[in-house]
Amino acid sequence: MSSFVPVVQAEKISKRFNGLMAVDHISFEIHSGECFGFLGPNGAGKTSTIRMIYGFSPLTGGRLLVFGQDIQVHLREIKARIGVCQQENNLDPDLTVWENLLVYARYFNLPAPIARERAEAWLNFMGLSHKKQSRIPELSGGLMRRLVIARALIHNPELLILDEPTTGLDPQSRHQVWEQLEQLKAKGLCILLTTHYMDEAEQICDRLVIMDKGRILVEGVPRTLIKQHIGGNVIEVGNPSSLLIDFLKAGQIPFELLPHRLVIHTREGEKLFSRISGEFCGSGCTLRMATLEDVFLKCTGRGLRE
């Protein structure tokens, strides 16, 4: 297959549930070897989108090609080449860690000797070898998630799809999962993930989209997006005085006023910060690097979801 064929190519795909447009005619491309992220608040349509990619959910409209093949026609062939980690742990509680991998390999028609070899290798890679004979309910959340990933890799997929891979994990487990995803990426595996952790997206995604209400709001490389939408720095002022607000208005400096806080996105952070902290700082000012979270909040707003 030519390397120019995108791993995933979505053309105006949409998904409607009971009259609600969960995914509203979105288009994107994912290329081989990259880690692509879907970000968005709850209900943005991230999971609906990737459920279409791994074939759980028929498209309402549009065209979706995976490995250059139409998902509606070649579903079985495509599923044989992707590994999926769903949001909910669906490990088989009736089986041990080891059996989970072997039984799963059988769904892909892997011959038993190869399945055993691969299971051994992926357990090693995921740091699970010592848990081989454990029962699933004995595993911690982090171990379960690593096993789900190992299971999704048993047939050496060309695309790994992860739906919120680190939700509910403690910081140690999260970092371990990231570390392993980095290593998989280094091996050239194409990874597709959804998350609402900005640090996760910033750290492991080469490219990402931010979605809301079924649409893609922005698309790009994390650092570039931050530069484009926020600038370099963010200044936060606690309990801002009316003097400060007047000063900003006079200087035509855009800002966002929250109940007890004022946020300024700026490209010339230090100059402005020294001015503000010298003259208007009652209860604390901070200058920090802009993050993806700032882009996210700017794009999707601060309103609560659900």
Next chain:
Amino acid sequence: MISSSPLESVSSSHSKLRTPNYITWRFIRVWQRNWDVYIKTWKINFLPPLLEPMFYLLAFGAGLGYLVGQLTFSGRVFSYTAFIAPGLLAINIMQNAFFENTYASYVRMYYQKTFDAIMATPLTVEEIILGEIFWGACRSLMATALMMLILSFFGLLSYPWSLGILPIALLGGLAFGAVGMCFTALMPNIEAFNLPVFLFITPMFLFSGTFFPLEQLPFWAKGLAWIFPLTHVVDLTRALALNTLTLLNLWNLFYLLIFASIALPLSLRLMVSRLIH
């Protein structure tokens, strides 16, 4: 706003084309998964089909049979115990598949998310469900074989005809498993299964000629009993066990085949609409 791009019409016609002929032998993988789990606890799984007939034979054979004594069936005289033994086999066929494809399948589908995990592999939903139903039928078959071992020990089965009960167990298992799977596709929660058990299983258990000949019933009840699939399983197992097979039993076989060939595709369809959205 209605958008009607040519792309949309193409994809919707594909999704209509997708569903048929989508079943391959891969469904056996689901059967294998259930077998692996079953065999891990085989000592517990083997007990009910071995012990249950003994309890029933003691209660009905020695207890009730003492009051009933003998009865005439198909022009021949049998002990009450010999009369109900094939009825017990038939009930066992019904219950094993039905309970496997209701409670057990529901737990795998809803609580364990096992179906979700398998759906991410090359298997289709239709194959997963067919594998489950085939597994349910095999549980009926295995339980029947074990139970026949005990009944033969008491000399209650005539051979070689009784061996014909085994394929009937598989066919009956498919029929009852498919019905169970239809309920599994429709039930909002696991407690709701009390309803089909109460309205479907219990009446059949009592009024399918299991414990007394249907001739005892008034005409309308007899007609009703003929709709029950269990009646036909009972007729067949009894005719085979007591060596009273006639050509009329072909109707029983025919009814079961029709019943299974309606219930099975229906259960696949209902499950697809439950799981795919």
